[in-house]
Amino acid sequence: MAPQFDAVVVGAGFGGMGAAIELDRVGLRDFVILERESDLGGTWHVNHYPGLAVDIASVIYSYSFAPNPHWSRLFAPGAELKKYAEHIADKYDLRRRMRFDTVVDGARWDAAHQHWVVSLADGETITGRYLLTATGFLSQPYTPPFPGIEDFAGKIIHTTAWEDDFDLTGRRAAIIGTGATAVQLVPEVAKKAAALTVFQRTPIWVVPKIDAPIPPAVRQLFAKMPVTQQAARLVNTGLLETLMIVGVLHFKQAKLLNKGAGALAKAHLRAQVRDRDTRRRLTPHYDFGCKRPTFSNHYFRAFNEPHVRLETNSIERIEADGIRTADGHKTEIDTLILATGFNLWDVNFPAIEIIGRDGVNLGKWWRENRFQAYEGITVPKFPNLLSLNSPYSYSGLSYFTTIEAQMKHMGRLFRELFRRGETTFEVSAAANTSFLNRVTDKLGSSVFYGGDCATARSYYFNQHGEAALLRPTSTVNAHREAVAFPLDDYVYGTAS
Incomplete structure (x- = not known):
């Protein structure tokens, strides 16, 4: 039985759209994007409270391959991020592949047919050869149980x-x-x-x-000479790297x-x-950095x-x-x-129930065996699953750094899969363990373990006291490994 789609993407925010763009690039064009909200944009659709703005300089809070020269301010208001998301969906022909107001209950690996069966809240099921979860890091609102x-x-x-x-x-x-x-x-x-x-x-x-309106002349310069905006992006990225990588991860x-x-x-x-x-x-x-600082x-x-x-x-x-x-x-x-934030570790990793090979429940497995994901994107026992918001995946301070590194990993993995003439992939347990040991060791130098974080109550820490959200490497390293990870870290197979 052939699946209905090449791939099913869960989430129509920037992560899901980035994944969809990469699917198109590798030739997997028959996919569907499922979104529980009424429109695309993820957090920039859901959130529209007064004062909403990006807390990372706009010039780097965007895809590097699709820069926006029209930001009105150095830190753009939320409405402009929503507009940028709509622009991306239209530019890359994604909107027609999206289904809104569609709540995903869970997904199960069908070993007999070698594909994923995705269950929707309305009782419908959808099948796809590959499953990509892009439900975001801050997508499950939390309200403490205040008495009364x-x-x-x-x-x-x-x-x-x-x-x-x-x-x-x-x-x-x-x-x-x-x-x-x-x-x-x-x-x-x-x-x-x-x-x-x-x-x-x-x-x-x-x-x-350090915020101010971006003069029209500068915006015109960015539009006519994209290299100038690329230079501004490089400078801002360098500043964030210094703050995050050196001051926090190399505490x-x-x-x-x-x-x-x-x-x-x-x-x-x-x-x-x-x-x-x-x-x-x-x-x-x-200590500074135990929980995410802001501007x-x-x-x-x-x-x-x-x-x-x-x-x-x-x-x-x-x-x-x-x-x-x-x-x-x-x-x-x-x-x-x-303004009580979000629940990451109890209900966000993963945000839906995912049952992999041999009936392994991803959420239960993570909680019983530590939160982990190879290169922050794949997990043993979960064939053909790309989990885009996973432990140790968040790189740098701009979410787009993470998205683009994962897109590169996807591209390399799928091209090797197709080169071998295979249709299924699964990261080996040995490769996953090696990566987990490496990032855990690197985090030993961070403020999370070397500083004083006792009173921070930070969402960086999970219920086991591990700072398992951030990838403890530089942006350069994350992108280098995304295009150079050992291809034999995966086991490849053919669908029956």
Whole structure:
């Protein structure tokens, strides 16, 4: 029985579109992209809260082979990322292969027919020779089980389900969470709300944001001479590499650089917040890089406003008209905004149930045998599966670095598969173990294990205390290995 499609791609964000572009390049053009949302774009479709913007310079937050010379700012607003995603879908003829409002329940390897059977929530099944999961790293919103939240009589809104017509003017609002989303959102809510209380569990490192409009003349130059934009991309990539690779991943060898980044963030805080006690409570007590830092010129300043208050006592319960903290204080509110982030390790790896060869459940296997994936993309016992958001896959700070490295790995793997005249591949257990040992050893020099991360509560760490998200190598290394990994690390076969 031949499968319905050459490949099934789960997710229509930038990762899924990158995978689809590579499938077209290697000649696997009969594929379908399944997306649970109503449109493409992934996080840039789901998120549209006030203040949303990319937190990586726009010039590198894009495919290197499809640069966008039209960014309005150095850090583009979210709407422009959504527009760029639509442009990519149209340019590479992807939209006609997409199915929206399609929820995938799971996928199972059919050993008899050597293909994947993908089950949809509406009862339909789809078969594909290859399965590519591109469900994103931050795709499963998390709401902590606050006692009493079901009794709250006011408005509750999660940042991933923002209502554009919701007016905050005159509201007594609370924001729970102080991660990267809240850093963007707090200043915007403060402009309209009559009172705003920010509930902070863990402070975040914030450094100055060198942001400004990109002059029309520069945009015209980028359009007419793409090499100039490539040069700007190279410079920005180098700066991020210094911050991430040297200061974070090589913490033991470059503590001074790490401490310097922390000192810059503290100076930024001192310059922007007048009240000493507020500054103290906004200061992290973990090393820079233990959790992802962010950029902002407005977040700290919001706490100077008389109607904005920082609350650091733990939440005891939520009541009908407010939030009571452990010290007995009650903050009366009528609007509760949840900027509580995402659940990575419990439900995101993987985001759907995946059953491989011999009935092995990927999620269960990862949790019982450590989170792992060869070169951050394939797993033993899971033939013809390319898991694009996997442990040890995230390279650098721009998601596109990861996407393009994985596209190169896909291209090399499929071309070798076709050269051999085969149709199935599976990474060997030995190759996978060797890669896991290598990245684990390299992470020993990182801030995650060499620094003080005890109070960070970082999503970089899984439930076993392992920092299994980031690939601990340079961008250059990730891309070099994507086109030079040993081809015999895979076992190849022919479908019956």
